[in-house]
Amino acid sequence: MSSSNSLLHMSITEIAPMIQTKKVSPVEITQSAIIQAEKLSYLNTFITPMFDYAMDQAKKREKAIGNGEYFGPLDGIPIGIKDNIEVAGVRSTAGTKALNENIASVDAHVVTKLKQAGAIILGKENLHELAAGGRSNNPHYGFVKNPWDIEKIPGGSSGGSGANVAACITFASLGTDIGGSVRFPAHCCGVVGMKQTFGRASQRGLMLTSYDGDHISPITRTVADSAVVLQSYVGHDIHDPTTVKLPLPDFSKDIGTDLEGIKIGVPLNHYFDVIDDEVEVKVRQSISALEELGATVVDIKLPYTEYAGALWVLMASEMSVTAQKLLKNHGHGVSPDLLVGLLATQFILARDYIKAHKLQRLIKEGFAEAFSKVDAIATPTAPLPAINIDADVVNIKGVEYSLRLTRDEIMGRATHLSNRTGLPSISVPCGFSDGMPVGLQLIGRPFAESTLYKIADAYESSASSSRILAELAK
Amino acid sequence: MPISPETLKRILTEFGGLTMTDSQLADAVGAVQSWVDELNRLDELDLDGEYSGIVMRADDGGYAQ
Numbered sequence: 005m006s007s008s009n010s011l012l013h014m015s016i017t018e019i020a021p022m023i024q025t026k027k028v029s030p031v032e033i034t035q036s037a038i039i040q041a042e043k044l045s046y047l048n049t050f051i052t053p054m055f056d057y058a059m060d061q062a063k064k065r066e067k068a069i070g071n072g073e074y075f076g077p078l079d080g081i082p083i084g085i086k087d088n089i090e091v092a093g094v095r096s097t098a099g100t101k102a103l104n105e106n107i108a109s110v111d112a113h114v115v116t117k118l119k120q121a122g123a124i125i126l127g128k129e130n131l132h133e134l135a136a137g138g139r140s141n142n143p144h145y146g147f148v149k150n151p152w153d154i155e156k157i158p159g160g161s162s163g164g165s166g167a168n169v170a171a172c173i174t175f176a177s178l179g180t181d182i183g184g185s186v187r188f189p190a191h192c193c194g195v196v197g198m199k200q201t202f203g204r205a206s207q208r209g210l211m212l213t214s215y216d217g218d219h220i221s222p223i224t225r226t227v228a229d230s231a232v233v234l235q236s237y238v239g240h241d242i243h244d245p246t247t248v249k250l251p252l253p254d255f256s257k258d259i260g261t262d263l264e265g266i267k268i269g270v271p272l273n274h275y276f277d278v279i280d281d282e283v284e285v286k287v288r289q290s291i292s293a294l295e296e297l298g299a300t301v302v303d304i305k306l307p308y309t310e311y312a313g314a315l316w317v318l319m320a321s322e323m324s325v326t327a328q329k330l331l332k333n334h335g336h337g338v339s340p341d342l343l344v345g346l347l348a349t350q351f352i353l354a355r356d357y358i359k360a361h362k363l364q365r366l367i368k369e370g371f372a373e374a375f376s377k378v379d380a381i382a383t384p385t386a387p388l389p390a391i392n393i394d395a396d397v398v399n400i401k402g403v404e405y406s407l408r409l410t411r412d413e414i415m416g417r418a419t420h421l422s423n424r425t426g427l428p429s430i431s432v433p434c435g436f437s438d439g440m441p442v443g444l445q446l447i448g449r450p451f452a453e454s455t456l457y458k459i460a461d462a463y464e465s466s467a468s469s470s471r472i473l474a475e476l477a478k
Numbered sequence: 479m480p481i482s483p484e485t486l487k488r489i490l491t492e493f494g495g496l497t498m499t500d501s502q503l504a505d506a507v508g509a510v511q512s513w514v515d516e517l518n519r520l521d522e523l524d525l526d527g528e529y530s531g532i533v534m535r536a537d538d539g540g541y542a543q
Contacts, residue, residue: 308523311516311519311520311522311523313516313519314516314517314519314520316513316516317517318531320513331493331494331496332493332494333494335493335494335495335496336494336495336496338496340498340502340506343490343493343496343498343506344505344506344509344510345513346493347486347489347490347506347510348509348510348513348514350489351481351510351513351514352517356517356520358530359517359520359523359525360517360520360531361530361531361532362525362528362529362530362531363520363523363525363531364530364531365528365529365530365531365533366528368531424531
């Protein structure tokens with residue numbers, strides 16, 4: 005039998021065969037994960053822990069596996085669920101005090117699928133209030149802390165999810181990504197965050213969101229684990245009109261293959277225009293590494309991206325409708341940060357909304373043109389590493405950017421275009437800046453997640469910074 | 479509509495009697511203005527003949543996608 009901590013440090017693809025062959029039991033792993041969660045409770049990663057439920061489920065799965073009923077690679081694996089994704093019978097707050105006593109009546113579609121796969125839900129994870137920001141400094145349920153440095157943010161809005169995976173509390177967590185909310189925490193916490201193509205996964209059971217551009221997406225410690233988790237819950241949902249009826253590929257099929265023939269585009273504009281020097285060095289080094297692995301790297305231009313800031317209107321307008329009733333009935337429980345975004349939507353004219361949609365079309369066409377020449381686009385995930393929890397401003401190349409009552413446009417600068425275009429994008433760790441992890445983002449063609457996994461895995465397998473754990477996770 | 483602390487205060491009242499402190503309102507004016515400025519930059523573009531990100535698809539019977 006392995007020691008508890010070394011079990012938690014494993015990836016899903018490493019530990020799953022041990023569960024299948026009964027060398028490790030779901031009860032043993034779940035117990036270890038709960039001990040780790042309790043030891044690191046000061047990280048504030050959970051809003052509602054579900055430890056008793058998790059132990060009950062682990063015992064059931066152990067018995068079933070003992071009887072030869074093995075559901076696959078997620079069977080008996082402890083995972084986390086962001087608290088804006090509904091789990092039946094469990095409090096679902098979306099991170100706001102206004103929903104402090106809200107109990108979900110049914111599982112989100114993706115939660116049903118994960119339960120069917122045998123995953124053990126450890127709890128509902130902390131987040132930026134209503135998933136509307138990148139810091140996870142939740143005023144109601146506590147600030148989430150970064151396992152690499154507890155004075156720093158874990159990123160957001162899926163901060164509890166990123167921190168749980170980095171701290172080896174969960175093997176995987178489901179976050180949500182409407183502007184980078186899975187990829188930014190992955191970047192800040194040194195883990196892998198995948199936002200699949202819009203339409204791949206059901207959003208049913210995702211609370212108070214903009215259905216135009218939100219995604220329920222996995223955070224994991226390895227690229228191969230990400231493919232396994234995504235595979236378990238995507239596909240057409242007859243009750244979600246945003247999902248597509250496409251054959252589901254095997255996301256893991258190209259993992260481990262070489263990069264000969266792969267073309268990677270590096271944008272000459274937007275993505276590297278505002279970036280910390282050290283982060284840029286790490287990202288460009290990782291692009292050079294991809295070239296050494298056999299990929300061809302070419303420069304590309306993405307037209308109209310200088311206007312990308314205007315696309316906030318698409319998400320904010322829809323959120324102003326989904327949150328309207330909450331504000332009317334429980335508005336006093338909502339923090340000022342959040343109110344600013346909702347106030348801004350009151351100044352949007354119909355013609356501005358239509359113009360933003362026309363801009364969205366132009367930007368989509370720009371990406372489509374680029375993808376006629378390349379298989380993937382490589383960018384930073386964010387312009388800077390995790391900032392201090394109490395930071396009011398950030399300084400990039402001598403320019404100060406305020407973080408007070410903003411839409412966190414600096415932190416989401418490199419990620420949000422993939423939400424407005426729907427393109428799949430993955431963040432994979434590519435080194436450290438000032439002691440904090442940073443991420444390389446790879447953007448792919450629509451529904452080409454397998455290609456992104458192939459490239460990201462090749463990089464991960466070659467990088468010396470891969471699979472390094474935060475000290476307190478050990 | 480001009481963006482002023484008073485305007486924001488009135489909107490908050492319509493949201494169900496919400497309030498912000500004077501200092502929060504002052505910050506909010508700047509933040510809301512920066513959001514609106516981003517939108518106003520679109521006036522630099524000639525978008526008349528462009529399709530929208532939301533288009534009516536004929537093969538879906540005109541269903542918006």
